Amino acid sequence: MQPLGPVIVLDLFPPERQLLLELLSELTEEDRHKPTVCTGWTVKDIALHLLGDDISRLSRKRDGFDYLTSMGNPEALDSWDELVSYINERNDVWVQATRRMSSQLLCRLLALTGEELHQYFASLDPYAIGDAVSWAGPDPAPVWLDVAREYTERWVHQQHMRDAVNKPGLKEPRFFAPVLDTFVRALPHTFKDVQADDGTVIQLTISGTSGGDWFLLRKQQQWKLGKASTTRADATVLIDQESAWRLFTRGMSENEVLPHVTIEGNQQLGLHVLHTVSIIA
Known part of the structure; x- marks a missing residue:
């Protein structure tokens, strides 16, 4: 990765x-x-x-x-x-x-x-x-x-x-993209208590000009965040950039954001991405 x-x-x-x-x-x-x-x-x-x-x-x-x-x-x-x-x-x-x-x-x-x-x-x-x-x-x-x-x-x-x-x-990528890239650094902590087999991969795709792809890999009983993976994702989460930042800052609840989210593969792992909070709240 x-x-x-x-x-x-x-x-x-x-x-x-x-x-x-x-x-x-x-x-x-x-x-x-x-x-x-x-x-x-x-x-x-x-x-x-x-x-x-x-x-x-x-x-x-x-x-x-x-x-x-x-x-x-x-x-x-x-x-x-x-x-x-x-x-x-x-x-x-x-x-x-x-x-x-x-x-x-x-x-x-x-x-x-x-x-x-x-x-x-x-x-x-x-x-x-x-x-x-x-x-x-x-x-x-x-x-x-x-x-x-x-x-x-x-x-x-x-x-x-x-x-x-x-x-x-x-909302230009110059200002917005670093915000999203910072917020996703909360993912390993969000998943710290989630058990999965080594090699499990979760892909988060944030659509929009300021978005991107991030990959969470289970390795040696820890979750590691990366930018690319050669392993097929076990769960893929797609969310638009506007919904993403509001979700991560509790401006939208998990239920409110669900209509804006597509999850493929393991639903339980994918839904856990929506627990991510990137502020003190």
């Missing part, structure tokens, strides 16, 4: 941020207060959340500032549900506290943090081993995957905003 290469997205951060700022500058006040698929959050709220993400990442990773430790109150998170709850609560507190910020100031700050975040990511060795990317597994991950995860979060949230105001964008 042909191994997958890294997803290098460093050069996409500046244009993604520029397109976000252009979108925000075009919105009316009514647009900014339109609801989004992020429950309880408006378009402006998502922009505030993105600013908070930038500030948190720069403060924690670049500047070495750990808020909880500095307050003498480190929290032990013993389960996945506790982690998700903690992150959601922290995000909501930030958004509520910053709603008093003007849209003009918000855009200026997003421009500043976007530039500083790009500079910080550029200073890192993408092939060094860093922190775990939780939805891809508990093991330390290469820095490039962590950076790609950060890019996908910004891309997805910009889609949420664009959907709310009916202003599509960033």
